[in-house]
Amino acid sequence: MYDLLLIRYGEIGTKGKNRHVFEQRLQANIQAALAGLGVQEVERAHARLYVPLKENLEEMTNRLQRVFGISSFSPVRRVPLDFEAIKEGAIEVMGSSLWEKEPLSDSPGKLTFKVDTRRANKGFPMTSPEVSRELGAVLLKEFPQLSVDVHEPQMTLEVEIREQYSYVSTERIPGPGGLPVGVSGKAVLLLSGGIDSPVAGYRMMKRGVAPVAVHFHSSPFTSERSKEKVLDLARILASYGGPIPVHVVHFTEIQKAINQHCPGKLMITIMRRMMLRIAEMIAEQVGAGALITGESLGQVASQTMESIQATNAVVELPVFRPLIGADKMEIIDLAQRIGTYKLSIQPYEDCCTIFVPRHPETHPKLPEVERAEAKLAAKELLEEALERTQVIICGEN
């Protein structure tokens, strides 16, 4: 009965001059998300996108619910700009939906419904309330099991009267909202194997950021499996916005140098500073405008205000910390919803703890940190680490 998916996008419609850029990006992202499903073209006309629908509504729904920028979408029947045609379409769509919902029910007035009409094409001879009223009457007569309830209906028949066609539907599926990935630019995401950083990446992707991930690998102190796990996390994130390059940095030599030359209690602070420096260098390489971390204020020693101050001091780019005000439980909740949680809690990280002192400084003082760090051949170490970086594209089909 349905031949198209009609896709609505809320927020980006209001962005003035940039609107065109946003729409094109969304169109391209949808096209990429539906790759392999035989969708030749995503059609764009007057603030709506249309995708031809075959026998694959479920798979399309799964994928579209991961494309940021979509506010909602509906499987629709496209009919001409003519009330008779709309009427026929409405009867057909309502008939099929009723059959799916209550195949054998014919008790009168059991199901409540209403008709919602949205007339974007003001050239159409009837007003929206007129269309709703007339269609309501037609459907009541056609389907005795229906009764009208305009406040809390069990079903809503939606009619959109647009420039070239009208569309009827009984279903509206929520999209993820947000902005199309890419419209806000690129940022470098510090991706560990933990729970927080993938969630931070997800949140920034939702605001239109295309992430470039950087992972610090400490072979042999961390295993190949822990690296695989990070790549798998990146693949999950990629399902929300396309392929993500992961820069795997060989961090071992830096850790060893810190371990040898710096006081144990400042180790984590100095490690974080080195990580941010490398992330910024990679940002420059790839043309990213910000860094993203999964820090949440006070969660661990390296995430106190003083620690963040001491680490933030080494970079010029803005550091986005979308989880800074989130509780662990909120983060876990979101991680579960986006599908990264189960992977994140796999215990491959353990051996890295060899470098973590028992009592890390929670209130590092910047001058003290800088003095301690001066003993490192930082420039050489950073360059060497960068040189030994391997880039893996995750989420390519």
Next chain:
Amino acid sequence: MIYFDNAATTRVDPKVASVVQEAMLDVFGNPSSPHTLGLAAERLVRQARDALAAAFGCRADEVYFTSGGTEGDNLAIRGVLEARSRKGKHIVASAIEHAAVLETLKHLADVGLCEYTLISPDGKGYVAPEDLVAAMRSDTVLVTVMAVNNEVGTVQPIQEMVRQVKATDNAIYFHTDAVQALGKIPCRVTDLGVDLLTASGHKLAGPKGVGSLYCRRGIRLSSQTTGGGQEEGLRSGTENVPGIAGFGLAVELAMNQMTERVRNWREMQECLLRLLEEIPDSHVHGEPLSNAPHIINVGFPGVKGEVLVHALANEGLFVSTGSACSSKRAPQSHVLAAMQVPRDVAEGSIRISFGSANTTKEVERAGELIAKAVAELRRFQRQ
């Protein structure tokens, strides 16, 4: 690449691989089918059964094919419990058995189907036959002790154990898990005196997913898999013909070459022990030279076994941990713990295990790599 993790699994011998492939592509019939293709498949299975019978010194109809060591252990334990329920449900086992035995016992005890007593070894990994006897009760139905320990290579005095157990209560069955023993030490069941013996294909250059259980004639064992009645009804399911054919050949090759292989392995062991001795504060567990020829387990306090394994893998040397990486989640090796090895030594332990293709030259190189990695890693141990 140097592969010294043969106690985990082995590379399939190319000759074995081609037999497996042949069985898959050409002799693909079902042994139960009456036509010639079925007959050809049946012949492959029979040849393999004969090869195993020759290795164990038993009759061909005492060899049952399984999916591997874990199934063999399970079938022996569960099958005896079920068949001997009138005598009782108590089992005596060593504390250093493979998880296939220990977890099975634990589970069966949890659901009330058995009671069991575990016997700890001494500091060198040996279980005393007297301790087994002392733990036996009138309702004991089975004693199960592995022939060669998979982590440290200790060879248990199975023959003496059987003698003492049977002298005390002749109605008790004796099972041995010989997964690490077959092809490494003699496994003739008449010499050992065991009633049940589990073996596996992939530890001796055979394919994964195939193994066998020897069950002496007259021993009562209940099937745990019902169906089409294959393997004399003890283990139903269409035979894994390619696996079984490969297993058979692998065992045949291992038996033919055993003397030569063992001689090489002993040489390699001696060489490695010399090299390990030069590494400060290294602790070889048990007495490798008087035990299984292919395993050495050594601990380096101050190093984490798992980190050492990663470091060596980065250099192209593949070994395994003697114990899992220390964390709240991962417990240390139950074998080393039972041998009273101090925790820091156990945590820094790795297992080196040889296969038929390894050489003394590789051992020399491995010794260098281990010495270097241990020295390097010790510089970064947590204070």
